[in-house]
Amino acid sequence: MPKPINLIVACAENRVIGRQGRLPWSIPEDLAHFHRLTAGQVVVLGRVCYETWPKVRSDGRQPVVISRQTELAQPGVHVAASVPAALAIAQDLPGEIMVCGGQRIYEETLPIADRIYLTLVHAQVPGDTWFPDWRHLDWRETERRESADENFRFTFSTLERKRR
Numbered sequence: 001m002p003k004p005i006n007l008i009v010a011c012a013e014n015r016v017i018g019r020q021g022r023l024p025w026s027i028p029e030d031l032a033h034f035h036r037l038t039a040g041q042v043v044v045l046g047r048v049c050y051e052t053w054p055k056v057r058s059d060g061r062q063p064v065v066i067s068r069q070t071e072l073a074q075p076g077v078h079v080a081a082s083v084p085a086a087l088a089i090a091q092d093l094p095g096e097i098m099v100c101g102g103q104r105i106y107e108e109t110l111p112i113a114d115r116i117y118l119t120l121v122h123a124q125v126p127g128d129t130w131f132p133d134w135r136h137l138d139w140r141e142t143e144r145r146e147s148a149d150e151n152f153r154f155t156f157s158t159l160e161r162k163r164r
């Protein structure tokens, strides 16, 4: 039985997730949520995300980096040249599979995702990377929590794909 594919993302109302290689906001509560949910798990992520997360291996995370640069591989860091190859490696490692982006990786995995840990940031934000549209697909919200800080209102949702 394959392990479920979980996506974890913080996304603005206009689906922006990034700007100039960084997050387009600083939301400490969301960062803590992201770190808590990915600790000890298999994190599947693109090369840019990997390079901007120097402490990815802390808290027992096992990165599977998607890149054509195989030389990025080192003990404890797996590298795959495609999303299917990364997911095959992730299936064989212990821990949940958490797909952490960026854009193309979310686009390729959304159609097969079983769950999305979504932080919806209630703002229209300028940016250059986007999460694909998920709203038209059939999801059941199993958890929901509203929160806010001095800059943003945001909702933490867990969306499970409805299976027929």
Ligand SMILES: NC(=O)c1ccc[n+]([C@@H]2O[C@H](COP(=O)([O-])OP(=O)(O)OC[C@H]3O[C@@H](n4cnc5c(N)ncnc54)[C@H](OP(=O)(O)O)[C@@H]3O)[C@@H](O)[C@H]2O)c1
Pocket: 008, 009, 010, 011, 016, 017, 018, 019, 020, 021, 022, 023, 024, 045, 046, 047, 048, 049, 050, 066, 067, 068, 069, 081, 082, 083, 100, 101, 102, 103, 104, 105, 108, 129
């Ligand atoms: N808000 C959020 O939750 C969230 C989450 C993730 C990322 N972000 C933001 O998004 C931006 C980074 O994402 P990004 O989309 O620009 O970059 P990315 O996916 O992290 O990295 C892009 C690189 O990954 C490799 N890659 C990606 N898709 C591939 C595929 N299908 N097959 C083979 N290789 C693939 C390529 O690496 P090589 O060039 O090495 O071959 C590509 O140049 C940043 O601004 C970041 O802050 C936000």
